[in-house]
Amino acid sequence: MYNHEILSILGENGSGKTTLMNMISGIYHPDEGQIFIGGKEAVIHSPKDAYRYKIGMIHQHFKLIDVFTAVENIVLGINEGKYDLKAATKVVQETCEKYGFEIDLNKKIYQMSVSEKQTVEIVKTLYRGADILILDEPTAVLTPQEIDKLFAVMRRMRDDGKAIIIITHKLNEVLSISDRVSVLRKGEYIGTVNTCEANESILTEMMVGEKVSLNIARTEPQNAKKRLSLTNVTVLSDDGRSILKNVNFTANAGEILGIAGISGSGQKELLEAIAGLQHLKSGSILYYDPFTGKEENLRDKTPMQIKNLGVRLSFVPEDRLGMGLVGSMDITDNMMLRSYRSGNGAFVHRKAPQDLAKRVVKDLKVVTPGVQTPVRRLSGGNVQKVLVGREISASPTVLMAAYPVRGLDINSSYMIYNLLTEQKENGVAVIFVGEDLDVLTELCDRILVISGGVVTGIVDGRGATKEELGLLMTKAHHSEKEGAAQ
Amino acid sequence: MSQPQKAKHEQLLHISKRAALPMWKSWLIRVLSVVASLILCAIIIVLFTGDNPIQIYATMIKGAVGTTRRVWGLLQNVAMLLCVSLAVTPAFKMRFWNIGAEGQVLMGGLATASVMILFGSKLPPALLMVVVILASIVAGAIWAVIPAIFKAFWNTNETLFTLMMNYIAMQIVSYFVYIWSVPKGSGKIGVINAATQAGWLPSLGKHGYLLNILIVAVLTVAVYIYLKYSKHGYELTVVGESENTARYIGINVKKVIIRTMLLSGALCGVAGLLLVSGTDHTITRDTAAGRGFTAIMVSWLAKFNPLYMVLTSLLIVFMQKGATEISTVFGLNDSFSDIITGIIIFFIIGSEFFINYTVKFRSSKEVAAQ
Numbered sequence: 066m067y068n069h070e071i072l073s074i075l076g077e078n079g080s081g082k083t084t085l086m087n088m089i090s091g092i093y094h095p096d097e098g099q100i101f102i103g104g105k106e107a108v109i110h111s112p113k114d115a116y117r118y119k120i121g122m123i124h125q126h127f128k129l130i131d132v133f134t135a136v137e138n139i140v141l142g143i144n145e146g147k148y149d150l151k152a153a154t155k156v157v158q159e160t161c162e163k164y165g166f167e168i169d170l171n172k173k174i175y176q177m178s179v180s181e182k183q184t185v186e187i188v189k190t191l192y193r194g195a196d197i198l199i200l201d202e203p204t205a206v207l208t209p210q211e212i213d214k215l216f217a218v219m220r221r222m223r224d225d226g227k228a229i230i231i232i233t234h235k236l237n238e239v240l241s242i243s244d245r246v247s248v249l250r251k252g253e254y255i256g257t258v259n260t261c262e263a264n265e266s267i268l269t270e271m272m273v274g275e276k277v278s279l280n281i282a283r284t285e286p287q288n289a290k291k292r293l294s295l296t297n298v299t300v301l302s303d304d305g306r307s308i309l310k311n312v313n314f315t316a317n318a319g320e321i322l323g324i325a326g327i328s329g330s331g332q333k334e335l336l337e338a339i340a341g342l343q344h345l346k347s348g349s350i351l352y353y354d355p356f357t358g359k360e361e362n363l364r365d366k367t368p369m370q371i372k373n374l375g376v377r378l379s380f381v382p383e384d385r386l387g388m389g390l391v392g393s394m395d396i397t398d399n400m401m402l403r404s405y406r407s408g409n410g411a412f413v414h415r416k417a418p419q420d421l422a423k424r425v426v427k428d429l430k431v432v433t434p435g436v437q438t439p440v441r442r443l444s445g446g447n448v449q450k451v452l453v454g455r456e457i458s459a460s461p462t463v464l465m466a467a468y469p470v471r472g473l474d475i476n477s478s479y480m481i482y483n484l485l486t487e488q489k490e491n492g493v494a495v496i497f498v499g500e501d502l503d504v505l506t507e508l509c510d511r512i513l514v515i516s517g518g519v520v521t522g523i524v525d526g527r528g529a530t531k532e533e534l535g536l537l538m539t540k541a542h543h544s545e546k547e548g549a550a551q
Numbered sequence: 552m553s554q555p556q557k558a559k560h561e562q563l564l565h566i567s568k569r570a571a572l573p574m575w576k577s578w579l580i581r582v583l584s585v586v587a588s589l590i591l592c593a594i595i596i597v598l599f600t601g602d603n604p605i606q607i608y609a610t611m612i613k614g615a616v617g618t619t620r621r622v623w624g625l626l627q628n629v630a631m632l633l634c635v636s637l638a639v640t641p642a643f644k645m646r647f648w649n650i651g652a653e654g655q656v657l658m659g660g661l662a663t664a665s666v667m668i669l670f671g672s673k674l675p676p677a678l679l680m681v682v683v684i685l686a687s688i689v690a691g692a693i694w695a696v697i698p699a700i701f702k703a704f705w706n707t708n709e710t711l712f713t714l715m716m717n718y719i720a721m722q723i724v725s726y727f728v729y730i731w732s733v734p735k736g737s738g739k740i741g742v743i744n745a746a747t748q749a750g751w752l753p754s755l756g757k758h759g760y761l762l763n764i765l766i767v768a769v770l771t772v773a774v775y776i777y778l779k780y781s782k783h784g785y786e787l788t789v790v791g792e793s794e795n796t797a798r799y800i801g802i803n804v805k806k807v808i809i810r811t812m813l814l815s816g817a818l819c820g821v822a823g824l825l826l827v828s829g830t831d832h833t834i835t836r837d838t839a840a841g842r843g844f845t846a847i848m849v850s851w852l853a854k855f856n857p858l859y860m861v862l863t864s865l866l867i868v869f870m871q872k873g874a875t876e877i878s879t880v881f882g883l884n885d886s887f888s889d890i891i892t893g894i895i896i897f898f899i900i901g902s903e904f905f906i907n908y909t910v911k912f913r914s915s916k917e918v919a920a921q
Contacts, residue, residue, distance in 0.1 A: 342798060369801035380799070388795040394788070402800045405785050412780045 071219060071229045073239040073260075075272060076249035082232045083125075085249070086199045090122035091115040102197075121190025122199040127182045131175040135168060139189045160191050164221050180211040187218070198222065199230045204238055205329070216242050234272075234327050236265050236539045250274050269535040273502055281482050281507040283526075284490060289317035291353050292494035293339070293463055298348035300334050300518075308334045309518045312348070316463065318355065321485060321495040323509030323526060325502065325534050331518040332498045333383055336465045339496075340380045341368040352376050355462055355492070379461035381453055383468050383498075385445075389452045392441035396422040396433065399440055400455050425454030429480065446477040453481060457488060464488050467498040482508055502531045516540050569909050577906045581899065588898035592891050600883060607877050614876020615869045620758065625865075625872055627760035630767040631826060633864040635839075635846040637767075637774045637857055638818030641811050642695075643847075644778060644855045646791040647702065651713025653843025654720030655694045655816045657836070659823025661724050662690035664834040667743045667750035667827075668731055676749060683750050683828055691820020692813045694720060699812030703805035717843065724836045742832045752829035763829045770818065775857040787811045819843075852899065870895060 076082045087093045089100060091109040100107045102118050109115050115122070129138050140153045154170055161168060168184050177185070183203060190198055200219075204212045219229055219242060233239060239246050239260070246263060248255040248271040255271050294315040300308045309331045316322045324332055337343040339350055341363065350363040354375065361374050371378060382388040390399045400418040408414040422436040429450040433443055440448055453469060466485065470478040485508070489495050499505045505512050509526035514537035522537045572580075593604035616622050635652050642649035666683045674682065698712035733741045744750060755761035778784040790797045790807045797804050822842070827834050849867060853859035874888025 340799070341801075367801060367803075368799065369803070372801060382799065384795070387793055388799050391789055391792040391796055393792055398785070401785070402789070402796070405782060411782060413782050413785050 070245065071223050071231060071243045073243035073246045074230060074232045074249060075234060075236075075239055075246050075268060081249050081252040083201055084252075086122060086201060086230065086232060089115070090120055090199060116193055116195070119194055119196040120199065121193060121195030121197070123183065123186045123190060123201065123203060125201045125205065127186055129174045129182060129185060132173060134171050134173050135177075135181075135185045135188075136170040138174060138185055139170075139192050157188060157192055160188060164191070164218055164225070166218060180207055180214075183207070183215070191222075196226070197228045197230070199232070201232045202234075203231065204233065204235065212238070234539065236268055239268065240265070248272055265536065265539075266532065269532050269539070273531040273535045281479070281504070282486060283507060283510075284486065286317070286320040286489070286510050287492070289320045290355070291315055292318040292355070293353070294351045295339075296349050296351070298335075298338060298350065299346040300331070300338055300343050301346050307346070307518055309338070312515075312518075312520050314513055314520060314523060316494040316496055318462070318494045319489055319492045320510045321489050321497055321508060321526075323505040323512040324496065324498040324515060325500075325505050325512055326515040326538055328500065330515045330538075332467065332515060334518075335515070336380060336382070336467055336496070336498065339363065339463075339465065340378060341366050341371045352463070377459060377462045379456035379459050379464045381449075381456050381464075381466040381469050383471075385448050385452055386441065389456075390440050390448065393439050395439055396426065396431075396436040396451055399451060400425070400458075403455060403459060421455070421458055425451060425458065429454050429484075445472040446474055449473060449481070450477065453484060457484060461488070461493055463494045463496070465496040465498075468500060469497070470504070471500070478504075502534050505529075505534070506531065514538055567909055567911075569907060572906060580906050581902050584898045584902035584905075585895065588895045591898075592894050595890070595894070600881070600887070602881055607881065610877050610880050611870075611873030614874075614880075615872040617876075621872070623756070623758040623760055625868060626764055627758075627830065628868045628872070629861075629865050630760070630764045631822060631830070632842050632845060632849060632868055633860060634767045634770060634822040634825060635819060635842045636849040636853075636860050636864055637770055638691075638815050638822060639843075639846050640774065640850045640855050640857060640860070641778065641784075641787060642815040643850055644784075644791050645787040645808065645811050647699070647808060647812065648710040649695065649698075649713050649812070649815055650710055650847065651695065651698065651716045651843070652815075652819050652822075652846055653839045653841070654713070654717035655691045655819030656823045656826070656839040656843055657717075657720040657724050658694040659687040659691035659820030660827040660834050660838050661720075661727060661823070662686040662820070663750070663824050663827040664731075664740070664743060665727065668740075671744045671747065671749040679750050680752075684824060687824035687828075688817045688820040691818070691823060692816040695812045695816025695819065696809060699809045703808045721836045724834060724838075728835060739835070740833050745832070750828055751832060752825070754829075760830070763825045766821075766825065770821070771857050771861060774818075778855070778857070783807075783810065848896070866899075867896070 074082045074085070084093060089109065091112045091114050100109060102120075107114075107118050109118065109120075112122075130141065133141070136150065136154050136157055139157055140150070157170060160166075161170075166184050166188055168181060168188070172181070174182060174185070187198070187200075203215060207215065216238075219231070223229055223244075231238075231243065240263065243260050245257055245259050246268065247257040248268065250272060255274075258267065258271075296313055298309055298312040302308050312331075312335065314322070324335070326332055334343050338345055345364050348364070352361045352363055352374075353359075354361065356375070361376065363371055363374075363376065366374070380389075386392040391402070397415060397419045400422045401413065401415065404418060405413050407417075419436060425431065426433060426436060431443070431447045431450045431454075433447060440451055443451070449469060449472075453466070456464065456466075464485070466481075469481050469485075473481065482504070485495050485497060489510075497505075497509060499508075506526060506529050511523060512526050512529055512534065513523045514521050514534055516538055521540045524533065524537075589608070593608075596602055596604045596607055614621070615625055635656060638655070639649050639652050663683050663686065666679070666686045670679055670682065694716060695713075698707070698709050698716060701707040701712060702709045728740055729736075729738060731740050732738050752762055755765075778788070786797070786802050786807050789800070789802060790804055794804055797807070823838070826838050831838060845867060849860055849864045852863040852866075870892045874892050877891075878884060878888045
């Protein structure tokens with residue numbers, strides 16, 4: 066990495082981009098290997114050391130104090146002589162003018178927009194004399210106009226001799242801003258190319274890698290019927306940004322519908338919307354009851370109301386211990402989460418859930434001292450088996466699973482794949498949110514690709530290539546701009 | 552090259568979470584911590600007062616359980632503290648930090664006192680008793696449900712809210728104590744219905760505390776069953792552990808918060824009833840005597856288990872009684888007994904850390920050698 070340069074670090078989720086940068090900025094420690102700065106080896110123990118080497122990192126989540134003004138945040142934590150806010154303001158002002166930052170230094174952080182906060186973070190690192198700036202997914206929270214502004218500032222900093230590293234997974238940004246691109250995949254360094262010699266398909270190939278055959282048994286869907294259909298579903302976040310935009314799709318019974326996308330593209334909200342945990346701005350979610358043949362609109366119903374309609378919806382959420390299970394409770398009590406209301410009287414009946422717990426432990430080979438063990442003490446894979454076991458035991462008609470194999474070893478993963486396939490053969494509509502494209506292309510019958518809350522394509526799982534999916538996953542930005550142009 | 556660097560990253564002190572300890576080991580740690588605290592206290596006693604620590608401890612025990620009268624007084628105090636602790640426990644299990652038990656107890660007590668004063672001579676005794684009981688429970692529940700409603704609908708901070716409600720309750724009590732003071736303007740209510748004993752809970756046993764103790768014993772078992780075996784208890788535990796999970800399985804979180812605080816306040820109201828109608832037969836702004844705050848400690852130390860709370864409340868009352876005794880016998884001031892109580896409780900709370908975590912020390916030599 067050189068001065069006068071913008072380097073992009075590109076990679077899928079979990080490919081180790083952020084971990085790498087955290088090591089450089091002193092938050093994590095490398096187990097092996099060295100870091101060289103200016104030709105000399107650098108030992109970075111803490112963020113303070115990193116500043117000594119003139120490295121500054123701008124995190125995805127800002128680390129600012131809300132009730133302080135911009136300038137107070139900028140000078141915070143610097144111990145040099147007197148605390149002289151006036152003098153500091155002047156220096157900061159000069160820095161801002163030099164690089165063309167537009168910011169009111171006396172505004173309090175909580176009154177600022179996301180983009181302004183980011184600017185404060187950047188100015189902070191510059192004020193501390195950083196020559197190497199690391200930006201972790203800086204564009205994720207910005208509007209297109211704000212992104213253009215940010216890129217202009219970045220170019221000016223580069224011309225001033227700063228070295229800038231930008232972490233991202235958006236191909237078009239990589240191509241427009243950086244001079245060189247380094248690609249990581251699953252924690253491994255794949256290669257570096259000069260941006261002028263690269264194009265989207267080369268980078269996608271480097272990112273997703275060669276096709277790996279997994280030999281997941283995939284059966285042909287049997288008499289697939291409409292089970293769930295979403296029309297024009299739009300969901301807004303608390304601050305009014307749209308997380309899902311006009312999502313349309315149908316999930317069929319007896320079929321696994323895969324959902325692919327960079328994490329944070331709206332997958333979580335999509336599943337939660339179906340489960341009755343997200344408020345819909347517009348659109349409808351229709352459920353076709355296989356027993357009565359009736360249609361039900363699930364929009365804006367609570368999970369309880371959905372259940373009372375006779376909709377057997379099972380949901381394996383991404384956050385296992387934060388949403389799907391209660392960590393401090395034992396396996397029996399966690400089995401009871403779905404069923405504790407059953408039975409008369411004011412008291413819970415633990416017999417049935419206990420039997421279920423024993424059955425799940427036996428059938429799914431959960432490694433645990435017993436069903437009285439708090440699930441928090443189990444390993445990730447076993448926690449997941451408990452959760453999936455419970456959700457499947459409810460004999461669902463729709464089964465949604467978000468990243469069900471994340472953090473699982475290979476055997477547990479295959480067990481989960483087989484369970485999902487088994488459910489599909491039983492005529493369940495399975496929705497599988499995954500991140501590993503090899504798995505998606507081998508497990509799913511159809512794959513829906515979502516990017517920035519927009520469905521960018523639905524492809525047949527049997528013919529899909531990883532490159533095709535990779536391109537769709539990073540496409541949103543174009544379509545967004547096209548949409549704006551129309 | 553990379554080897555020596557690796558060593559530098561290792562810390563001198565390494566703290567990690569333990570896997571579950573067997574029961575006997577965790578109790579051994581607790582007992583050892585009490586022993587250690589007694590030794591430290593003995594050292595401090597010798598250093599600062601020159602008195603014989605063994606003698607001081609003996610006096611403490613005598614002060615707490617030296618005579619039958621003292622034993623009954625101890626049990627009565629344990630019952631009252633336990634009752635308030637039981638009241639805050641469902642809320643705490645739901646991670647709703649009800650710091651307002653003091654005020655809820657006072658409001659329950661005030662309702663009791665006002666019914667006794669206003670209707671003491673107007674209602675037949677049986678009906679009066681029913682009204683007294685209902686009024687105290689409702690008053691406590693109302694005082695507790697106000698912060699719960701604000702928390703459920705507008706997510707206000709319950710800690711501050713319930714704390715502030717305490718001061719309002721104290722001032723309201725002060726106001727009525729002034730209004731109803733006998734003789735007028737003395738600032739004291741005195742014993743209510745001393746002649747007729749109207750609205751007094753029947754007194755059982757030698758010192759009249761038996762009924763209180765029995766009521767609290769029944770409540771202890773009831774709260775234990777409620778938390779462990781009822782659907783409500785299960786729901787409030789889930790809400791406390793993770794609101795996300797609660798919503799995911801379709802629990803109405805607002806309803807659970809409000810319902811649990813109604814219960815918590817109602818139990819505080821019962822404590823107020825037992826204090827005013829069952830013990831003091833009068834009310835002052837100090838009727839709750841800080842039990843609303845001490846109860847927090849009792850509940851936490853027992854890890855929200857009502858049966859363990861019998862032990863923790865006994866421990867704390869025992870320490871308080873014993874400490875008061877040594878300050879009178881040895882002519883030490885109150886602060887000294889507070890120091891001793893504080894040290895012992897500090898050690899007991901500290902022992903929980905060693906039960907949950909293990910600490911490994913590495914000498915700096917060891918680190919350098921690597």
